[in-house]
Amino acid sequence: MKEEKIPYKIYLTEEEMPKQWYNVRADMKNKPAPLLNPATKQPMTLEELSGVFCTELAKQELDDTNAYIDIPEEIRKFYKMYRPAPLVRAYCLEEKLQTPAKIYYKFEGNNTSGSHKLNSAIAQAYYAKEQGLKGVTTETGAGQWGTALSMACSYLGLDCKVFMVKVSYEQKPFRREVMRTYGASVTPSPSTTTEVGRKILEEHPGTSGSLGCAISEAVEVAVNTEGYRYVLGSVLSQVLLHQSIIGLEAKAALDKYNITPDIIIGCAGGGSNLGGLISPFMGEKLRGEKDYHFIAVEPASCPSLTRGKYAYDFCDTGKVCPLAKMYTLGSGFIPSANHAGGLRYHGMSSVLSQLYDDGLMEARSVEQTKVFEAAEAFARVEGILPAPESSHAIRVAIDEAMKCKETGEEKTIVFGLTGTGYFDMKAYEKFHNGEMTDYVPTDEDLKPGFDSLPVI
Numbered sequence: 298m299k300e301e302k303i304p305y306k307i308y309l310t311e312e313e314m315p316k317q318w319y320n321v322r323a324d325m326k327n328k329p330a331p332l333l334n335p336a337t338k339q340p341m342t343l344e345e346l347s348g349v350f351c352t353e354l355a356k357q358e359l360d361d362t363n364a365y366i367d368i369p370e371e372i373r374k375f376y377k378m379y380r381p382a383p384l385v386r387a388y389c390l391e392e393k394l395q396t397p398a399k400i401y402y403k404f405e406g407n408n409t410s411g412s413h414k415l416n417s418a419i420a421q422a423y424y425a426k427e428q429g430l431k432g433v434t435t436e437t438g439a440g441q442w443g444t445a446l447s448m449a450c451s452y453l454g455l456d457c458k459v460f461m462v463k464v465s466y467e468q469k470p471f472r473r474e475v476m477r478t479y480g481a482s483v484t485p486s487p488s489t490t491t492e493v494g495r496k497i498l499e500e501h502p503g504t505s506g507s508l509g510c511a512i513s514e515a516v517e518v519a520v521n522t523e524g525y526r527y528v529l530g531s532v533l534s535q536v537l538l539h540q541s542i543i544g545l546e547a548k549a550a551l552d553k554y555n556i557t558p559d560i561i562i563g564c565a566g567g568g569s570n571l572g573g574l575i576s577p578f579m580g581e582k583l584r585g586e587k588d589y590h591f592i593a594v595e596p597a598s599c600p601s602l603t604r605g606k607y608a609y610d611f612c613d614t615g616k617v618c619p620l621a622k623m624y625t626l627g628s629g630f631i632p633s634a635n636h637a638g639g640l641r642y643h644g645m646s647s648v649l650s651q652l653y654d655d656g657l658m659e660a661r662s663v664e665q666t667k668v669f670e671a672a673e674a675f676a677r678v679e680g681i682l683p684a685p686e687s688s689h690a691i692r693v694a695i696d697e698a699m700k701c702k703e704t705g706e707e708k709t710i711v712f713g714l715t716g717t718g719y720f721d722m723k724a725y726e727k728f729h730n731g732e733m734t735d736y737v738p739t740d741e742d743l744k745p746g747f748d749s750l751p752v753i
């Protein structure tokens with residue numbers, strides 16, 4: 298038995314909760330490349346961005362210099378309802394694995410959206426409200442972001458229009474009802490309610506939709522409806538900024554007990570939870586104060602970092618959004634029907650892309666059945682049924698802990714447990730029935746996506 302000097306859960310008091318977000322871009326020598334206007338290929342100006350996003354959020358998107366940004370009082374109040382999120386010492390998992398490694402996870406699943414997405418949803422809804430807007434539009438894939446945004450909008454009295462990827466809309470009727478409980482309107486995408494939706498339906502009749510496609514529809518409605526703006530749940534630098542609350546809390550909790558992690562692991566879809574978790578630690582690394590080993594974990598079926606190209610690309614299928622320079626599989630890449638819905642995005646945050654390109658972070662891809670093996674092992678000892686997305690991080694945390702078992706090293710591992718998997722029981726069922734397969738695209742499969750990259 299290990300000595301248990303560190304509590305199972307490290308909580309912060311309300312006073313110890315962060316009062317500012319941390320903007321890692323301020324400490325980056327190589328700044329992430331700017332968003333480009335797809336028509337002019339020039340950097341997007343504040344004015345141009347403000348046509349799509351709330352003005353304050355557009356400012357945050359362009360802010361590469363301010364390291365700390367005050368969290369408005371109203372947002373801090375909302376955070377206090379479900380935060381601080383606990384930093385849990387995974388004693389039971391360590392015991393089960395018989396590893397000398399010390400494993401911690403930051404659990405973000407303690408709210409109805411079941412994920413970290415509420416951290417940015419409340420911020421984005423707040424700035425929309427401050428600007429006097431009537432409502433916001435967005436897309437959702439697996440449904441966590443749509444749920445989070447519905448919750449934030451209902452709290453602040455804003456209208457919320459969600460375009461939900463059709464396959465999820467049909468497969469996850471309960472998610473849809475959660476959103477409607479919070480007053481959001483939910484439209485399956487592609488739909489006939491938008492021009493871009495009708496065009497996509499014409500070109501691909503019977504398509505089950507994609508995130509890139511739902512984004513195009515949500516943007517079209519936002520720019521054509523008075524008093525509305527578009528909000529996005531990941532990828533953007535403003536979202537990473539809001540999600541820095543995860544890393545700041547984790548760091549404050551670790552500091553309380555003088556714990557310095559060796560390895561920090563997160564799953565990477567658009568990069569917001571990983572970016573948020575590692576930001577304050579990456580800041581220390583960038584400033585030369587400390588060193589950490591960061592690992593981004595992505596599905597082998599949608600390997601943006603490990604097999605993508607670092608290039609300017611469209612963020613959406615309809616090509617209405619600004620161009621972002623990122624590790625991408627191409628906006629024309631159609632991910633396989635992989636269950637980790639929240640990780641099925643062709644691109645990656647430009648902040649993380651730049652950090653990865655600069656060699657400051659490692660990326661690994663993992664196969665689905667291996668992910669569910671880890672998910673189940675974790676669920677059986679730690680009392681939380683993890684989301685498939687989060688389980689990518691669990692997989693690599695267990696792999697690293699097992700390496701420590703071989704070498705006898707007592708490394709400290711921290712990973713982000715982004716959410717719970719109660720709405721993913723179909724995937725768990727497939728796994729239990731032995732019907733889950735691993736899809737790894739061939740180079741040939743990836744080619745059409747790369748061919749769709751714009752020439753800049």
Ligand SMILES: *Cc1c(COP(=O)(O)O)cnc(C)c1O
Pocket residue numbers: 411412413414441442530531532564565566567568569570571639640684686687715716717
């Ligand atoms: C959306 C989501 C993710 C992936 O999104 P990122 O922006 O990469 O963080 C991971 N886990 C859960 C539970 C999610 O809902």
